[in-house]
Amino acid sequence: MPLIKAGAYARDEYTSVDDAAALPEGAVIVSLARWQKERAALIARNAALGVRLKADQSPALLGDDLARLSLVVLEFPKFRDGRAFSWARLLRTRFGFKGEIRAVGDFLYDQLAFMTRVGFDAFEAPETITPDLFRRALAEMRTVYQPSADGRKTVRQQRTGN
Amino acid sequence: MYRYDEFDAAFVADRVAQFRFQVERRLKGELTEDQFKPFRLMNGLYLQLHAYMLRIAIPYGTLAARQLRKLAHIARKYDKGYGHFTTRTNLQFNWIKLKDVPDILAELASVEMHCLQTSGNCVRNVTADHFAGATDEEIEDPRPLAEIIRQWSSLHPEFTFLARKFKIAVGATPHDRAALKWHDLAVEIVKNEEGRVGYKVIAGGGMGRTPYLAQVMSEWVEREDILAYLEAVLRVYNQDSRRDNIHKQRLKILVNAIGPEEMRARVAREFEEIKRLGTLQLPAEELERIRAYFAPPRFETLADDMPVGDEDFEAWKKTNLHRHRAPGYAIATISLKAIGAVPGDCTAEQMEAIADLADEFSIPEIRVSHEQNLVLPHVRQRDLPAIHARLKELGLATANAGLVTDIIACPGLDYCDLANARSIPIAQKIAERFADLDRQHDIGELKIKISGCINACGHHHAGHIGILGVDKKGVEFYQLQLGGSGAEDAAIGEIMGPGFGEHEITGAVERVIEAYLKLRAPGERFLDTYRRVGMEPFKNMAYLEQLYAAH
Numbered sequence: 001m002p003l004i005k006a007g008a009y010a011r012d013e014y015t016s017v018d019d020a021a022a023l024p025e026g027a028v029i030v031s032l033a034r035w036q037k038e039r040a041a042l043i044a045r046n047a048a049l050g051v052r053l054k055a056d057q058s059p060a061l062l063g064d065d066l067a068r069l070s071l072v073v074l075e076f077p078k079f080r081d082g083r084a085f086s087w088a089r090l091l092r093t094r095f096g097f098k099g100e101i102r103a104v105g106d107f108l109y110d111q112l113a114f115m116t117r118v119g120f121d122a123f124e125a126p127e128t129i130t131p132d133l134f135r136r137a138l139a140e141m142r143t144v145y146q147p148s149a150d151g152r153k154t155v156r157q158q159r160t161g162n
Numbered sequence: 163m164y165r166y167d168e169f170d171a172a173f174v175a176d177r178v179a180q181f182r183f184q185v186e187r188r189l190k191g192e193l194t195e196d197q198f199k200p201f202r203l204m205n206g207l208y209l210q211l212h213a214y215m216l217r218i219a220i221p222y223g224t225l226a227a228r229q230l231r232k233l234a235h236i237a238r239k240y241d242k243g244y245g246h247f248t249t250r251t252n253l254q255f256n257w258i259k260l261k262d263v264p265d266i267l268a269e270l271a272s273v274e275m276h277c278l279q280t281s282g283n284c285v286r287n288v289t290a291d292h293f294a295g296a297t298d299e300e301i302e303d304p305r306p307l308a309e310i311i312r313q314w315s316s317l318h319p320e321f322t323f324l325a326r327k328f329k330i331a332v333g334a335t336p337h338d339r340a341a342l343k344w345h346d347l348a349v350e351i352v353k354n355e356e357g358r359v360g361y362k363v364i365a366g367g368g369m370g371r372t373p374y375l376a377q378v379m380s381e382w383v384e385r386e387d388i389l390a391y392l393e394a395v396l397r398v399y400n401q402d403s404r405r406d407n408i409h410k411q412r413l414k415i416l417v418n419a420i421g422p423e424e425m426r427a428r429v430a431r432e433f434e435e436i437k438r439l440g441t442l443q444l445p446a447e448e449l450e451r452i453r454a455y456f457a458p459p460r461f462e463t464l465a466d467d468m469p470v471g472d473e474d475f476e477a478w479k480k481t482n483l484h485r486h487r488a489p490g491y492a493i494a495t496i497s498l499k500a501i502g503a504v505p506g507d508c509t510a511e512q513m514e515a516i517a518d519l520a521d522e523f524s525i526p527e528i529r530v531s532h533e534q535n536l537v538l539p540h541v542r543q544r545d546l547p548a549i550h551a552r553l554k555e556l557g558l559a560t561a562n563a564g565l566v567t568d569i570i571a572c573p574g575l576d577y578c579d580l581a582n583a584r585s586i587p588i589a590q591k592i593a594e595r596f597a598d599l600d601r602q603h604d605i606g607e608l609k610i611k612i613s614g615c616i617n618a619c620g621h622h623h624a625g626h627i628g629i630l631g632v633d634k635k636g637v638e639f640y641q642l643q644l645g646g647s648g649a650e651d652a653a654i655g656e657i658m659g660p661g662f663g664e665h666e667i668t669g670a671v672e673r674v675i676e677a678y679l680k681l682r683a684p685g686e687r688f689l690d691t692y693r694r695v696g697m698e699p700f701k702n703m704a705y706l707e708q709l710y711a712a713h
Contacts, residue, residue, distance in 0.1 A: 058401065080200060080283070081405055082324055082400060083400060083405070085321070085322075086320055086397055089319075094435060113319075114319040114322055114323075115319075118320055128192070140179070140180045141173065141180065142172050145173070146315075146319070155173070160447075
């Protein structure tokens, strides 16, 4: 699936690795289970590292290790499963994660703006979501009512000029 | 009432365009029905038995006269000339075409209305006491907070794909008219010993197949912390709720699975973290700014002087008026429960006439109650005879608010895709059986609530007498539940036993009420008699006919 970042197709620098597969050279994405099992070896590789979390796995499970990661992948098993919206927001606003937060799995055009607001910045999107459509999705709503992880001015801030 | 500023107007306009694009893609086949569904639901659009149904949000049940006129116009132009007020204080149109929906949304936007979050697994339309701002019982008007919650929850990026729907209510009176304990989350405005105003928060209530009353989460939340606290509850729910069984995904299930103690602890931890960030603090100026929209109208200096009229007027006075905060004024309930009518239905002509009445005799504002009636919140007592006369001409002067024929009923199998049984004809038959007004007054306060399926849109769990329609091998049966309440003495009704057939249920209800009349102590309501004597005597009476038939 194509990767969209900053409203454009982007090259995927990472290789997503199954739990049983041998690790290739370069940047990899592993599951939380593999990360927990092979933590020392993965750190020793000295390459960019991403961890993939399932919908029921809170990023709190990564603890201080977050600082060693450059990517967290959050899975959407079904587009109706909204847990990853909380995980992304926690990563950005509570754990101060500055790396890439990538969405994979089943999500729709109509969710892209919400996902961006909670802190996702990379999307393994279906072919039907082109960069043009992606940018359209983000421009649909000019106003937002609540603070999130994107730093957008809320309606209240706009009203008071703060 | 609240008026949109440029930002609110832009928001709703963008939302209409967004939905138009969704409908376009659906009609072109780019979105499957399965993919379209959550987005149309979030815009209040259901696919019913016969057509699309559109549910329009009436935040905290407050409606301007010009908005009611617009609803009348939509009823005429896009539907069959009537609408249905619901137990969530929304309005439903039952005969809508998908291709018209974007245009209807645009019409609604022109009067600052929308269908946003009237359905779907998101934070739903926020409800409040329908006498807010008019009753002298309240600590303060609950609607400014309800409006703040409405804005904060509108297209909330984190909480728009929750495990299930999420209903919030706000109350401010000891006598609860907003069914707070039956909500996923409710805020009660309270005063502490120092006389300061703050919020009590309860969570985990709900009807449906597993009814629960809400548990106290916090006895006291400071004003500026309330959104942070609500966000904490929502986040715990979004993170921790089950997602594997649609029937076990409401907040009430989580609260009761982990226990209220653990839920309180999780919410408290989350609350501290959110508070530390500080971005959700509600500044006093913001509350004041919103509150200014709800400032009470300037009341004339009058003395209480209730007019006396004919028998009809006197009967109406007895049930359909409520004490107002200002002397010489009253709160008038317009019953949408004429005998034989569909509870909550209102024709375009009636809507327009009610809007005219509000303009002429009140402020141009109408309230919708969760009991499916309308309210004129501020009327001069001296105008009541004229108002009553006009309502009579419109068929809207039914003197039954709070009485046995003021029945709540869901649309049931006549409209609804989910229903197992019809609700409306049962409500009509019961109302016809008890049509005699003297008899109704003799029976006194009695709340009958009817649902056509286990989802409980007709609030049967909260009925003094609750009726649940079930399907047994293709035949409609009706179970009786007694002792429920949606008020401050909230309780879950107790199931009596096997259901009654369509032709038996009215008789069974009548026998239960006859039993009450024999058993009651002087001045005792049905509910209180039931609580005193229990199910047994009612049960014996209700099944009497079947016993005769069996022998």
